[in-house]
Amino acid sequence: MVASHPMIELxxxxxxxxxxxxxxxxTFTVRRGQVFGYIGPNGAGKTTSMRIxxxxxxxxxxxxxxxGFSVVDDxxxxxxxxxxxxDYFGVDPNVNVREYLDFFARAYGMRGSERKRALSYxxxxxxxxxxxxxxxxxxxxxxxxxxxxxxxxxxxxxxxILDEPAAGLDPRARIQLREMIRRLASDGKTIxxxxxxxxxxxxxxxxxGIIEQGRMLAVGTVHEIQHGHxxxxxxxxxxVRVLGGGQALANWASERGDVQEILVDGENxxxxxxxxxxxxxxxxxxxxxxxxRVASFASQTKSLEEVFMQVTEGLVQ
Amino acid sequence: xxxxxxxxxxxxxxxxxxxxxxxxxxxFDGWTERLGExxxxxxxxxxxxxxxxxxxxxxxxxxLVCGWLWSIVGIAWLGPGVYYRFDGPEMxxxxxxxxxxxxxxxxxxxxxxxxxxxREDRTFELVSITTLRxxxxxxxxLASAIVQMLVYLSAISPCLTFTYMLRGIDVMTIVFxxxxxxxxxIGLSIVALFGAAVxxxxxxxxxxxxxxxxxxFFLFTGSCGLAFQVLRMQAIQVxxxxxxxxxxxxxxxxxxxGALLYLAAAAQLTFPTDNRSTPLRVCMLVQQLxxxxxxxxxxxYAEMDGRSVPLAMPVINLVIASTVHWYVMGTxxxxxxxxxxxxxxxxxxRSFLGRAFLTWFNPGPGTGYVFAVANLCGVVLLSYxxxxxxxxxxxxxxxxxxxxxxxxxxxxxxxxxxxxxxGLGKLLFQAMRxxxxxxxxGALLVQALLLLAGAGIPxxxxxxxxxxxxxxxxxxxxxxxxxxxxxxGPMGGGALVDWPIVWGVAGGGLAxxxxxxxxxxxxxxxxRVAQPARxxxxxxxERARISPTVVVPRNPWDEGGETR
Ligand SMILES: Nc1ncnc2c1ncn2[C@@H]1O[C@H](COP(=O)(O)OP(=O)(O)OP(=O)(O)O)[C@@H](O)[C@H]1O
Ligand SMILES: [Mg+2]
Numbered sequence: 001m002v003a004s005h006p007m008i009e010l011x012x013x014x015x016x017x018x019x020x021x022x023x024x025x026x027t028f029t030v031r032r033g034q035v036f037g038y039i040g041p042n043g044a045g046k047t048t049s050m051r052i053x054x055x056x057x058x059x060x061x062x063x064x065x066x067x068g069f070s071v072v073d074d075x076x077x078x079x080x081x082x083x084x085x086x087d088y089f090g091v092d093p094n095v096n097v098r099e100y101l102d103f104f105a106r107a108y109g110m111r112g113s114e115r116k117r118a119l120s121y122x123x124x125x126x127x128x129x130x131x132x133x134x135x136x137x138x139x140x141x142x143x144x145x146x147x148x149x150x151x152x153x154x155x156x157x158x159x160x161i162l163d164e165p166a167a168g169l170d171p172r173a174r175i176q177l178r179e180m181i182r183r184l185a186s187d188g189k190t191i192x193x194x195x196x197x198x199x200x201x202x203x204x205x206x207x208x209g210i211i212e213q214g215r216m217l218a219v220g221t222v223h224e225i226q227h228g229h230x231x232x233x234x235x236x237x238x239x240v241r242v243l244g245g246g247q248a249l250a251n252w253a254s255e256r257g258d259v260q261e262i263l264v265d266g267e268n269x270x271x272x273x274x275x276x277x278x279x280x281x282x283x284x285x286x287x288x289x290x291x292x293r294v295a296s297f298a299s300q301t302k303s304l305e306e307v308f309m310q311v312t313e314g315l316v317q
Numbered sequence: 318x319x320x321x322x323x324x325x326x327x328x329x330x331x332x333x334x335x336x337x338x339x340x341x342x343x344x345f346d347g348w349t350e351r352l353g354e355x356x357x358x359x360x361x362x363x364x365x366x367x368x369x370x371x372x373x374x375x376x377x378x379x380x381l382v383c384g385w386l387w388s389i390v391g392i393a394w395l396g397p398g399v400y401y402r403f404d405g406p407e408m409x410x411x412x413x414x415x416x417x418x419x420x421x422x423x424x425x426x427x428x429x430x431x432x433x434x435x436r437e438d439r440t441f442e443l444v445s446i447t448t449l450r451x452x453x454x455x456x457x458x459l460a461s462a463i464v465q466m467l468v469y470l471s472a473i474s475p476c477l478t479f480t481y482m483l484r485g486i487d488v489m490t491i492v493f494x495x496x497x498x499x500x501x502x503i504g505l506s507i508v509a510l511f512g513a514a515v516x517x518x519x520x521x522x523x524x525x526x527x528x529x530x531x532x533x534f535f536l537f538t539g540s541c542g543l544a545f546q547v548l549r550m551q552a553i554q555v556x557x558x559x560x561x562x563x564x565x566x567x568x569x570x571x572x573x574x575g576a577l578l579y580l581a582a583a584a585q586l587t588f589p590t591d592n593r594s595t596p597l598r599v600c601m602l603v604q605q606l607x608x609x610x611x612x613x614x615x616x617x618y619a620e621m622d623g624r625s626v627p628l629a630m631p632v633i634n635l636v637i638a639s640t641v642h643w644y645v646m647g648t649x650x651x652x653x654x655x656x657x658x659x660x661x662x663x664x665x666x667r668s669f670l671g672r673a674f675l676t677w678f679n680p681g682p683g684t685g686y687v688f689a690v691a692n693l694c695g696v697v698l699l700s701y702x703x704x705x706x707x708x709x710x711x712x713x714x715x716x717x718x719x720x721x722x723x724x725x726x727x728x729x730x731x732x733x734x735x736x737x738x739x740g741l742g743k744l745l746f747q748a749m750r751x752x753x754x755x756x757x758x759g760a761l762l763v764q765a766l767l768l769l770a771g772a773g774i775p776x777x778x779x780x781x782x783x784x785x786x787x788x789x790x791x792x793x794x795x796x797x798x799x800x801x802x803x804x805x806g807p808m809g810g811g812a813l814v815d816w817p818i819v820w821g822v823a824g825g826g827l828a829x830x831x832x833x834x835x836x837x838x839x840x841x842x843x844x845r846v847a848q849p850a851r852x853x854x855x856x857x858x859e860r861a862r863i864s865p866t867v868v869v870p871r872n873p874w875d876e877g878g879e880t881r
Contacts, residue, residue, distance in 0.1 A: 005851070054446055055446055055588060056442055056445070056446060058588075058589055058590070068849075068851035069849075069851060069852065070659075070849070072590055072658075072659070073590055073658065073659045073660045073849075074660070074849075074852060075588045075590070076448070076588075077852070077855065079446050079447065079448055080448055082446075084446055086439075086442070086443070088439055090438050090439040090440035090441075090442070090443050091438060091440070092362075092366065092438070092440055093366065093370070094365070094366040094369035094370055095362070095365065095366060099362070099365055103358055103361070103362040104443075104447060106358035106361065106362075107358045107359075107444060107447035107448070107449045108447050108448050109448050111354050111355075112354055151443070155447075155448075
């Protein structure tokens with residue numbers, strides 16, 4: 001069954017704290033099974049809008065819907081189908097990993113064998129089985145993140161809201177987390193995940209939204225964000241290695257209109273090239289036809305960091 | 318002791334017992350596990366935590382050690398007298414103090430802390446977005462307080478048996494003193510939980526934590542004094558019907574206020590668009606009806622018994638208690654926000670009768686104001702009617718000094734004051750709300766200041782002029798406490814308030830009531846909004862799950878066809 005409504009929908013969401021406009025007119029939708037990456041610098045309003053979605057805060061105006069239910073009017077219905085992983089970890093003293101998850105399973109109304117199944121599934125999924133009897137005060141950051149994710153999915157919610165789940169994880173744990181999120185998405189979960197780092201999300205998100213100062217600056221697929229952003233022409237950075245010295249190539253290239261910022265470093269020449277992949281291929285053919293001995297030709301689109309820096313302005317309110 | 322221990326540690330059952338072969342263990346195991354399934358999740362978690370917490374273990378050990386020490390000291394002190402003297406009460410009193418400290422101070426305070434701590438650790442947010450209802454949260458916290466209580470009680474219970482064997486104290490005294498202590502502890506725990514639910518910001522939390530600790534300690538010393546009196550005067554008289562009457566009436570008040578606080582605490586934890594007011598209003602009304610019922614029963618009972626009680630006194634006391642009740646409740650109700658959430662508007666009454674009678678249960682300051690004043694009015698009329706019905710002609714005049722005229726003045730004045738002060742407060746909140754939201758604490762503060770101004774300003778003016786001693790005059794018409802006291806007269810000695818003052822109060826109340834009418838009417842204009850289609854669809858689905866098939870007979874005789 002395919003639901004006709006989006007699983008997550010923000011409608012002109014506003015949230016002010018005094019004069020700070022933490023969330024300022026944000027609108028977007030996420031469909032079932034999509035992973036939406038929410039990216040922005042510190043203080044952009046990511047946590048604030050996620051907390052509203054998780055029914056922990058109420059918007060100043062506007063509304064947010066989860067599976068068609070308003071977080072303002074029907075938070076009880078939203079809670080049943082939503083898992084929220086905050087950017088902090090609330091530690092209960094004197095509780096071990098299994099008891100912690102068991103409590104939340106009970107709190108979501110799971111009884112008997114249903115709860116046992118959910119518990120063992122989640123412990124297996126997050127690889128917490130070896131830690132079942134470990135007191136949670138004694139967990140490391142990465143273990144806590146996994147436990148937190150486990151708690152978020154204990155009641156098998158259709159929508160997961162994850163606030164910077166990768167913060168403080170080592171590279172291996174990051175990859176594991178990415179794997180987990182991919183698996184969740186392939187199970188049909190709708191996921192909203194936030195981060196400061198665009199590259200981190202690029203590989204697992206279907207959609208990315210860049211937010212700053214409470215405003216959504218750009219929404220689209222990673223590809224769209226990277227290339228088609230703000231209607232400018234695609235620009236790539238080309239590095240060429242020419243055997244026998246690069247100066248001649250630099251001279252040749254400087255006569256073309258689509259090449260700027262030429263740098264020569266021995267056999268290596270690099271320059272900015274404006275145009276699509278087709279014109280890049282033509283450029284290479286031209287070099288070869290002009291009898292340059294091209295040993296390597298590498299084109300790099302602007303890195304995601306650069307896009308991010310360009311889109312956001314580093315403004316903090 | 319075993320009973321309590323077993324319910325609180327389901328995980329104990331999971332681990333070590335599962336290897337034990339005997340079948341009764343297995344059966345017991347299964348039984349406790351099934352029981353554990355239906356226990357409140359908060360209770361299960363808190364008990365697991367509490368058993369490992371240092372505070373609990375320490376208090377428990379301390380209670381045990383103190384109990385044994387007192388036993389040893391007591392026996393040494395009594396010496397051989399143990400065999401022929403009646404030293405039960407003395408020993409019991411010692412145990413009472415040992416038990417009262419954890420029950421009156423430690424248990425309620427740790428109930429407060431357990432909720433406040435969850436707010437500080439931010440674990441409460443995680444709990445609040447589960448499908449646990451706020452009432453379950455409060456009930457779970459309360460239940461774990463009760464479990465702690467039972468553990469302390471069971472720790473000291475062997476000692477209590479010992480006091481009985483010392484003679485001089487009967488079983489009923491022991492049982493009732495412990496019952497009162499336990500009931501007091503539970504009641505204080507509800508108060509503590511309410512306090513923790515209300516105080517959200519850190520400074521409020523600090524303040525209420527301090528206030529609670531001081532208050533609990535004060536109550537502890539008070540209860541020790543009270544217990545001493547009860548034991549000395551042998552006040553537990555189970556043969557006396559009045560004893561049971563008083564207990565039943567006390568229990569009614571205890572339960573009803575307990576329920577009110579419980580609902581209020583839960584209302585503090587629910588999400589802001591939820592209807593926080595209607596359950597509380599229903600509770601307040603039930604409470605009021607119970608009070609009137611008890612008053613009527615009491616008067617009837619006294620008369621049946623042939624006792625000559627001043628019949629007007631219970632009525633006057635009831636009206637005074639109700640005035641305080643509705644004044645405090647009215648303060649909270651008039652402090653509510655006038656904006657109804659869409660969620661609340663979905664449930665507004667639609668029919669004519671519903672709109673006429675049920676509208677007053679809807680959230681909102683206007684409906685709350687009318688609700689409080691109308692209820693107080695109802696109490697006066699109803700209790701006067703009861704009085705008129707019950708009192709035989711012979712007893713009618715003069716009610717030991719109080720005439721019907723006095724009662725009439727008294728009734729008009731109380732309702733008038735309530736309408737005046739609550740209405741004035743409501744107008745003030747309305748003005749304040751233009752600039753900033755009005756909180757519950759803010760509403761309470763404004764009302765208290767209003768009352769203080771009304772009572773204080775004429776007094777100050779009088780003191781500053783050359784009057785030496787303070788006498789009541791028409792200038793004190795804004796002082797409700799003094800005026801009402803004089804209206805009843807000292808111990809029913811007849812009214813000292815003249816009719817002009819009565820009419821003045823009534824006029825003031827009426828004027829303020831009328832000033833409030835526009836906003837009340839505004840609130841009455843709210844009409845039900847339709848449920849969103851998504852909600853309606855899910856509700857229909859839920860209903861279908863509860864009663865999956867509505868059997869539609871295929872022909873008039875098709876009713877199952879099992880019987881041939
Ligand atoms: N409770 C609050 N009271 C006052 N201001 C707040 C509150 N919560 C957030 N803000 C403000 O709202 C803005 C957005 O904060 P938010 O936590 O949503 O940012 P974020 O995108 O999650 O940042 P980070 O990447 O640092 O987590 C900030 O300017 C912050 O100061
Ligand atoms: Mg954040």
